[in-house]
Amino acid sequence: MNNQLILIIDDEPQIRKLLSINLESHAFKHIEAENGEIGLKMAMSHNPDLILLDIGLPDISGQEVLKKLRTWFQKPILILSVMDSEEEIIKALDNGANDYLTKPFRAGELMARIRSTLRRNSNLETKDELLEFDDLSINFDSRIIKRNDEILKLTATEYNLLSLFMKNEGRVLTHQYILKEIWGVGHQTDTQYLRVFVGTLRKKIEENPLKPKHIITESGIGYRFC
């Protein structure tokens, strides 16, 4: 369900261990870096969805790592630190940190802050899941099927059926399988439903419904979408 990647940059193995356990129990994937240089490289190569950055690193100062990351890394960075100095906090926030937690931090709160930050940031990505065929296209995100750039007016069942076909382009789907997917178990013998709906769909998507090019009948078996 939750396959977001989090990069931990911290030199203390016991802190990394603690974070690992908590992240895993919240179904986050994670990777670890034990100093600033490795951290910068891993951020580059793995492009994580969020970075947990310790300020007190052995090689480069955490503030420096933060500044370097912010030259290209747009996603959230949360600072963890033993230093509770106000000056340090202000500097980190002004350097582009999304949050600053003082160690020892409470695991539950940290997880909530990670969730909160990720939630806000994920709102922005709106990549449409789109499939295109000859003259047909389906946008699963907006739930719209177009034919020659014209929106098709489909009922809920028609949409479900056509999207099932489109998800399985080129594959023969048996009557039983389609009936189970669209009408649920218990309707697997109602092949007449299917005939009626395939009929109406063909009228809407085929140039010549008598010689269908998209929804092909496989007699005795089922249908195939092209």
Next chain:
Amino acid sequence: MNNQLILIIDDEPQIRKLLSINLESHAFKHIEAENGEIGLKMAMSHNPDLILLDIGLPDISGQEVLKKLRTWFQKPILILSVMDSEEEIIKALDNGANDYLTKPFRAGELMARIRSTLRRNSNLETKDELLEFDDLSINFDSRIIKRNDEILKLTATEYNLLSLFMKNEGRVLTHQYILKEIWGVGHQTDTQYLRVFVGTLRKKIEENPLKPKHIITESGIGYRFC
């Protein structure tokens, strides 16, 4: 230079005074509310760029105020609280708070967190403050919707619903989703609300409410705005 407006919702006058001084010295404009109810109204009427919300309010619980705000208010909300309980913090963050500071807080840190939050948020919103469609336009900043350059008189709920539609132009929104967004969880079966409000909206924005061009019914699923 800095003409962003901040709403303070806090019942303690001395805290409000302290915040005022600090905000003013950082060139922020601000308004004050002494309880939750007034706070909600001021948020509605003044549409601030950020809200500082105290959790311990005399009338409504701050968590409730937060939830109500989040049904329509997208901009940052920072929680201030004397309660340092982890449970309370997690609840607030999961209710949509951007940050949670425990009183007594350090003024410099608070200002840095406000700056940091506003900086992040200003990057995202600048482009979609104004949207235009055929004969309709919405200004999210001033909360004004016009039809043929004439300001539409809409109730709060009508505005929220129409702006949700406009934000999701071309996308099919399910009944459930709309109900959750406008009325909150727990009202996801009240589809009748939706029918009534879609009806009144159509009367206000459609040339011919019997043949709607903007709010399209997707029977069995929801609605789509064009």
Next chain:
DNA sequence: TTCTTCTTTACATTTTCTTTATACTTTAAT
């Protein structure tokens, strides 16, 4: 109070789904 807005109820209307009837097509055995 009076006014506005929201919620609820009742019923009309529209759309979609299911079922039936019948015609047509494919398959495979003679």
Next chain:
DNA sequence: ATTAAAGTATAAAGAAAATGTAAAGAAGAA
């Protein structure tokens, strides 16, 4: 190639579900 059997297509009617509209009651603000 014929023919019967099985499978498929289409129209259309009735049933069911979803939607639209008006209006009354409730709640809250001015």
